[in-house]
Amino acid sequence: MARKLRMGMVGGGPGAFIGPVHKMAAELDGRMQLVAGAFSQSAERSKEAGASYGIDPARAYASYGEMFEAESKRADGIELVVIATPNSTHLPVAEAALATGIAVMSDKPATATYDQVLELEKVVAKAGLPYGLTHTYAGYQLVRDARAICASGELGEIRKVAVEYLQGWLSQPLESTGQKQAGWRVDPAVSGPGGCIGDIGTHAFHLLEYVTGLDVTALHGTLRSVVVGRKVDDDCTVLLKMANGAQGVLMASQIAAGEGNGLRIRVYGEKASVHWEQETPNTLTIRRNSGPDETRHAGMQYLSNDARAVMRLPGGHPEGYIEAFAVLYREFADWVTAWKAGGVHKAPATLPGIRAGVRGMRFIERAIESNRVGGWVEF
């Protein structure tokens, strides 16, 4: 096994659900270790988080700037950083990291605005360093299988896609109760102009393009703020046209009462369709007009090569969200390792990166524009 890469984190301090998940996912396959962090803008809280993560107290910093500077001077300084902060800081943190020669794994969406991501794209290109984006769901074994099935032509030409990401947790004005997770997500100054469309709509959008291998070329979006007084959208429906002429519909909502984390995709081709749901991630169904449905199970040898490449357990042993997340980290580790080895390195084809970041931000921007004009817009 290769040496463990040294990882830092920005964000993920007390109260953040996603920080510990990043750590668990990054370390699951033994390829990385969290050794430093700027977990909070409060020095004290950053120390507190550092202790909970079990890292050297000296490496729990009060700001990312401080961390990058200090770590770059250490022989055992961090080689990559995870950005787990609200959207508005993604760009400056990524820029600072890359400028210091540290690879970046960023939470999505890539930035808060489309302009920012165009800037980031240039920075990444110039730096020539690994940049990954945590579209976690792309790490599920059966999402990999669905992608391979689409690519194989088994469905025939793709004609229709339905993707949805439905949650219910923002059905009430949770932000007015001081709930931290809700608070920043519905504050345009922090999250950017998109609310639900950026927070989860981008996941659905990415999954759609990732699984089908097709680019969206036009869309017509309807974005609403259902909860009175909310400053960003919380319910979105987007009609889509794809590069090959297929059409689709994307629903994203955070006011869909009773839904947990309902990310689902269905792809209809000329001959068959493929169906997958995130809450039961270990099965995938292919349906055909002329034969029985086929349900494929994670962990089985009959799956596609891409699915088998990310299996950890035999069939019948469920893998979950952390494992999917860890697949992205494993692929990112491969990339960082190749980069550190000094040779030519390039992004693994299956790992979401800067292109996914740009497209996701474009999606937000186009959906908002479409909603503004009340009609179709080119992508």
Next chain:
Amino acid sequence: MARKLRMGMVGGGPGAFIGPVHKMAAELDGRMQLVAGAFSQSAERSKEAGASYGIDPARAYASYGEMFEAESKRADGIELVVIATPNSTHLPVAEAALATGIAVMSDKPATATYDQVLELEKVVAKAGLPYGLTHTYAGYQLVRDARAICASGELGEIRKVAVEYLQGWLSQPLESTGQKQAGWRVDPAVSGPGGCIGDIGTHAFHLLEYVTGLDVTALHGTLRSVVVGRKVDDDCTVLLKMANGAQGVLMASQIAAGEGNGLRIRVYGEKASVHWEQETPNTLTIRRNSGPDETRHAGMQYLSNDARAVMRLPGGHPEGYIEAFAVLYREFADWVTAWKAGGVHKAPATLPGIRAGVRGMRFIERAIESNRVGGWVEF
């Protein structure tokens, strides 16, 4: 038990799947009996069908005109007629029946065009006779329960609706093989200007308004003909606005490979949502943000009054499509019986009738218009 009503049928001749289903459904509860029919435009084939239905050969007619005339002269003539022909004949047959004093149960959509249904509306109003429309799915016990749940306020104000009706059987150009069912459905001269939007989109639209009790007030539809050479739409996605400000999306497709008869509805309110699927019609799920999901089973005493009113079997004994259909016939029989009794009679609140017919045709017309202009239209 009341005397059995005497029923005639127009259409339903050899090769039609729906004719025998009408008979089974109409007769299931012992309230009606098929005694006459103009099953085909060919006298010979009409006789053949009559024999297969076990009716008096003298009452298997070569045309509906002949049937209405002959039956109106009999003391035991038909009291109601089922119209089971392609769309373009619905209006003339219904007009002729009503003019002869025969009640009408018509297949949906009510007519082939919106102008026709406006005419039919006047004819029905003037005749003052029972007129029912076979939106079969409205007869399912748990659709009745979903409707009662929405009306009860248990979900809170309705905010979002997702309804879909997905089939795969027209994925290929089946009409070019001489398949009869496919043939007329994709011929605008027979089906009217709507293809999929009329054939199944209207079912989804009806279910939406029926369950929520809300009218659609505006829509934006995208209608496509995916199969090359097809003259009508075969894949539709329609964004919807409802009278209370709720929004929704309706998908209807006949090129969704692998789908059978996938009619599904989800209604999201402020507090909870309700979920139902036609292919597993004997359960319904309520989901809440703050508590477990609740799955309700057909045949159980805890269901709403409206659901219990249409139960035939105890819990755990599945009812199906024919039983749902028979519920509509039973309600229609009540109405016809009241009418024949000579008193004031009116349509049962739960039975789709001419209003549903007008709205359904309006839906087709508006969806096509919206698709033409590429934007939202008022309903």
Next chain:
Amino acid sequence: MARKLRMGMVGGGPGAFIGPVHKMAAELDGRMQLVAGAFSQSAERSKEAGASYGIDPARAYASYGEMFEAESKRADGIELVVIATPNSTHLPVAEAALATGIAVMSDKPATATYDQVLELEKVVAKAGLPYGLTHTYAGYQLVRDARAICASGELGEIRKVAVEYLQGWLSQPLESTGQKQAGWRVDPAVSGPGGCIGDIGTHAFHLLEYVTGLDVTALHGTLRSVVVGRKVDDDCTVLLKMANGAQGVLMASQIAAGEGNGLRIRVYGEKASVHWEQETPNTLTIRRNSGPDETRHAGMQYLSNDARAVMRLPGGHPEGYIEAFAVLYREFADWVTAWKAGGVHKAPATLPGIRAGVRGMRFIERAIESNRVGGWVEF
């Protein structure tokens, strides 16, 4: 279509759930018509029931003896009779009917005791008349498919079977509340020595032998009366050995709180297994060690010949309990028609008859004996 056969009913009076179901099922395919009945031991209640069924008041009799005598004198007398009474009367009614030259469709179990069924077997053989047994579940399309799959060898040699029939409705001493359905079922004088084992255990047993085509050769049963004071068993677990060396387990319970009508079967062969559940009867799953699961849907052309022979509706249109029941009636009608036509007639291979009746009663007797001795007994 053949002439409708004339049917009588014994039992099925006010309060009986199964009477109207018999009528609906028998008449669904237009092959029979209920024209007479001895619906209750009370003349008045029998008239009342007759009226509710819409039959000629003169043909609602106060006893089955009266009915058989009167009907046998009519030119249009009944040709077959349905026995829908509690178990203890099955034998005398069947004997009387057969002696009068009337074919018999009997509720299960065939009789109240094993001795009785041996007598019935002789009577049926001597009479040479059609005798059917309403193991309703054998009429489901996908039970037919499961049976064909087992027979085809697709599973390889059958090794293991798990069948269960779980209900919860007798979790409490319902019989002490005067509930009629519960009352007779737990009264050994009426139901026979078996309670749950006879009422639903026989259904599970029949399904097992019907689907696998294998006879049970030995069993070890544990029968309990869980509800205090109950005079018959209400919870049973039976280990089974089959003719080919396969083994199985059968669970039947009426105190399985929360279960509705949970009849389920799984058959494991050398290569694959087949899974079916009555509450979702329109799908069946085949599972294999080396490939994806296969889910088959009712109404599809890829099903076995035996399944396709009993389809009424295209795929995606659910059939239910009444339709399954009607399949048995349709097959019985074929048989009665052949018999009335005067030629050689024999039981359709797919219709449960006297052999199933004898084996079912033997099953009850053996299970009770095994429970008594506390060990394995030969079948």
Next chain:
Amino acid sequence: MARKLRMGMVGGGPGAFIGPVHKMAAELDGRMQLVAGAFSQSAERSKEAGASYGIDPARAYASYGEMFEAESKRADGIELVVIATPNSTHLPVAEAALATGIAVMSDKPATATYDQVLELEKVVAKAGLPYGLTHTYAGYQLVRDARAICASGELGEIRKVAVEYLQGWLSQPLESTGQKQAGWRVDPAVSGPGGCIGDIGTHAFHLLEYVTGLDVTALHGTLRSVVVGRKVDDDCTVLLKMANGAQGVLMASQIAAGEGNGLRIRVYGEKASVHWEQETPNTLTIRRNSGPDETRHAGMQYLSNDARAVMRLPGGHPEGYIEAFAVLYREFADWVTAWKAGGVHKAPATLPGIRAGVRGMRFIERAIESNRVGGWVEF
């Protein structure tokens, strides 16, 4: 966060699926770190495994004896050891570890024979050191919830239990192909006298007692070797009596073709029942006679305290097998930490330990004895 405990492993060398799973599970919550191992009886292969696990080459030993000796001399020596070897070595390894003052986390079953476990029980008691047993499934959040539901009395008195563990992977004589996992499991010299009954039957048995809180008091088992030539059982059905008078059935099979890792439990009380399946571990259903089914989801605040205690992710984010495993490791870490702290320490109530080990081995012994005598035996 507490200091990471230092962990060693015995077994888990090249080709063993379970070794890396132990490491991932043990390290997931940051409470332990694998630092040494005797991964194989071949020194070379142990080194190879050590490298793949990323440990110091000097701490990859050729035997457990060597490891315990060397590590006990280090200031940073291992504090606990995971035993991931075939059954026959569990006892000697555990004895050696405990004798050296190293806590033990052992794969199940605890030993190869019942006599051995009685010896182990004494050794554990005498040593006074933490001893845990990897009944992994006890770590699932919703198994904890099911256990709490049973304990709460919500189901009423428990009456009936059905537990099953069905796999298909030994449907063919895989052992004759040289497959390592199959090989030792069907070799009585290594696995002990029980095959399937020990390998997975003990998991089902443990889950039954763990969830219900009831001890088995008698059983009647049927054990078969279905695959010709196999020396141990591969298909088992066991009738059970519980301490409160409830009865149950346990099925365990490794020749159930098409099954993956089908561990399922259903517990029926007077008022309601609870249902859980390992392959979809993130939901649990409660069914009642008088109300709708209730489906509970992992990650939700309405779950029992015991379930909430082991949540890592919010609702809708699936946890899987590794996370369940990690729950046991986390609880074991708490125990070991308390022990190392020098105070009184005792096993967490929710962590399977030596008592579970003894009962599991007793279960194997009793099932085999029951099968031998062909009847019921006391437990």
